[in-house]
Amino acid sequence: MYVRALTQLLSEGISVVSSRQLGHRLQMTPAQIRKDLSYFGRFGKQGRGYDVHFLLEELRQILGLNQEWDACLVGVGRLGRAIINYPGFAPEGFRMRAVFDSDSRQVGGVVGGLRVQPMSALSEAVERDNITIGIVAVPAAEAQSVIDQLIDSGVQGILNYAPIAPQVSMHVVIRNIDPVLALQSMTFYLRELD
Amino acid sequence: MYVRALTQLLSEGISVVSSRQLGHRLQMTPAQIRKDLSYFGRFGKQGRGYDVHFLLEELRQILGLNQEWDACLVGVGRLGRAIINYPGFAPEGFRMRAVFDSDSRQVGGVVGGLRVQPMSALSEAVERDNITIGIVAVPAAEAQSVIDQLIDSGVQGILNYAPIAPQVSMHVVIRNIDPVLALQSMTFYLRELD
DNA sequence: TAATGTGAAAACCTTCACAGCT
């Protein structure tokens, strides 16, 4: 979120920002901003604030955003195709290197310039292409099994689009994209506004 | 997440669950489960656990998931069309009642059975169709303005797909769907595994 | 003057541990 906000500030031509201003953008208190940043270093100048360009580069370095990350996708149904064709990943350094599907009718087809491979080719591809991130776009019923296969193949991070609560061991990093859950976690508060 | 897990348990024919078992599914401690649930009531039976069907219905009631929620969508580009055609919302009680676009070339077209309306029709439609939730699928540059218009029109919740850090007043509930942010919040931990 | 960085305080959240119920 900091990287987002700082990138936007830079594009607006703002070169110095205080914790107060940055907090306003991110809906956070100035104290929270300063504590967060102080955990990683002393990036600010007293009386002045933070140099936007400098802080942005520091954070990008800390987060590992200055390198390329190789990902693969499992599931080339409607959702999977939308993800493959989404133009937002590449500019941020996330490259789709391979796509897989357990449906043999999909295997061999071409989606977004990549040939769809069978699940049996997963392990080899992960190793060969240095793939660290697996993206899951299969139906809920298959998702846990696919996640297990990805992890067995050596993937270290999972971006899961299936509407389930996946179980993964602690050393695997997982993030869920779940619009229905987002809506369901919202209605409680809407209800109370009646 | 509880609703998800309980629904799955029910479909597996499991009718009673302990905090230990539920915790295992959700990767949480038994104590956490019990504390969470105790905040809303006393749903369990000592020595036995929780009746899955009963607890599920109670939670659905508390969260407001036993009613229909009316939503509208702004932005019928590639992403917007994918959202409209996503079959996961309706079964959970979220109905897409109207769609809008600021591009006059899109207005009048039909997407997913709904006629695309101009932004000028937003306020009236929100009121007429009782729309409480606005879904934002426009480019980043337009997103904050669209969010503001939705809120001005009386929408109480926002599901935002644009890759920005939106600013909304406290009484509006907002959830962001942001796969790039999810990946960027993951790389820090992958980096450390080297 | 204006803002950071940071110990200390306050607030919040999670876990423990056990009385009490089935």
Added chain:
DNA sequence: AGCTGTGAAGGTTTTCACATTA
């Protein structure tokens, strides 16, 4: 015997407030 519900303890996060520096 088995498990809940819950005060109390323990731990973590956020906020305060101020010495310090540009």
